[in-house]
Amino acid sequence: MSGYGNGHDQKSPEQQFSFSRLLAEKGVSRRDFIKFCSATAAALALPPAFGPQIARALDEVKRPTLVWLEFQSCTGDTEALLRAANPTVAEIVLDILSIDYAETIMAAAGHLAEANLDKVLKEEKGKYIAVVEGSIPLKDDGIYCCIGGRTAADRAREVCGGAFATIAVGTCASYGGIPAAAPNPTGAVGVAKAVPSATVINLPGCPLNADNLTATIVHFLLFKKLPATDGIGRPLFAYGKRIHDNCERRPHFDAGQYVEAWGDQGHRKGFCLYKMGCKGPETWHNCPTQRYNDKTSWPVGSGHGCAGCSQPMFWDTMTPFYRRLPNVPGFGIETTADTIGLGLAAGTAAAFAAHGVVSAFRRGDTSEGAKEE
């Protein structure tokens, strides 16, 4: 990351347009760069012909300004982004953005940092990209999250309202996430709800997959607009397919091979985690194909069911994580819907059996055929 802390008026012209030099400096070959462009075209579900166009767009890019706001979060999304150990092309793509404000990584602190942000808001109005990590509390006038004496909601309204577009990274910024889980003590919401006037694209996930952030930014640099989204503001290229339908364990599901207990034979053989409460059948995300940490692995790949973390309110609605169905309200947590249902069926049968016995001994309650009205 570059450009934060010292104000971008001090950058030399070469620094503003030097993507090829940047690649050379970081020791990334042209071949690796073109490979990255093709892979990004694939991630965006674009035809292969777009690979060279992405390369050209990145070569010609004019350092767009980006500010990264952090509210009620665990910094997991920043961590996911910084996790790459070696300089990757994706990291450089983020480098070509002028990141003028990012709480976790900027050198400036206090009023100096806030002055940086104010400067972007004034000079780049309508042109910069805002990235938001973490949820925004609205309860009690939003006092539960304040930065520089101002509430998160106030700051988000100002920054996201004046941005070309806002990218909500992680489930908290997208839909409130874990801070918004019942009983939601701070009245936490996502950016789109806190700033209804802003143009927001949601990249949920706990954490988000940094590849999807890179691809969204590449899409923006290439087309000068945001990618197509689904009904809850998520780009279709990353959230258009259900995890269950792209899962590497799916053949075991269709075949009828399931993990029945942790560490059993099926678990060791990599069978389907459906019975262990995997929420892949109701979660849309490209985890099975894109994977995490430089495509190393992802939860289902390493033997744990999907928790549905990229769905709104997943903490409230996807729990219990290790059960297929939620608990039935009003019954103990060990009572499943099937136990209750079986009880209901048995109870009905018993009641009617008793009724039948009484009816059998009853006299004088019959008729001779149905009666006309």
Next chain:
Amino acid sequence: MGHLYEKYVWEVPVRVTHWVNMLAIVTLTVTGLFIGSPKTVALTPSAFAMGWIRFIHFVAGYTLSVSVLARIYWALVTKNSYAGWREFFPILTRDGRHKMLAAFKYYTFISKKVPAAPGHNALAGTAYAVVFLLYLTMIGTGFALYSERAPNGILHKAFAWLFWLFSNQGMRLTHHCVMWLLIAFAIHHVYSAWLMDVKEKGGVMSSIFSGYKTVRSKE
């Protein structure tokens, strides 16, 4: 006492939809129980046991939907009062509510006067209205869950509004619990038909095959 005669009560569409519903529900229940809590049944990943069971479930689901919608259509257009929609909402008239109370008293051993209606007794008719509501719940939640494989498809556009009413897991739980309610209903349904066959002596059990019931004329 009037004379006994055979009265044509259940029209062909009524009987056909009844048995199609019954077969579809049995199929859906058996396959649905497996889908909800499967066992490892395959030796190799190239098998397709769950695939076929889900396929059967979806075909039976479509069959039930067509049958239920056809029956609702028939209830609206038929001239036969035993099949018409009014038969299922006796609660709307004073006379109907009186009959419901009478049937309730008979079932709870308070009265000895068997309902003995040529069609459904008032309480049974009301129960079927509720059952059809359960059918529609199953069809709605079922197709909403089925449509999730293609979130921008026509099916998803048609049923996704249901996710305003239920969370995704809530939808699954509802689909599951209503199945148990329908199983409980089936037990009650067969028992009550049997009871009425014995007590009313109108041949109600065979009437769902033949369409005719034994009815005593008024005079």
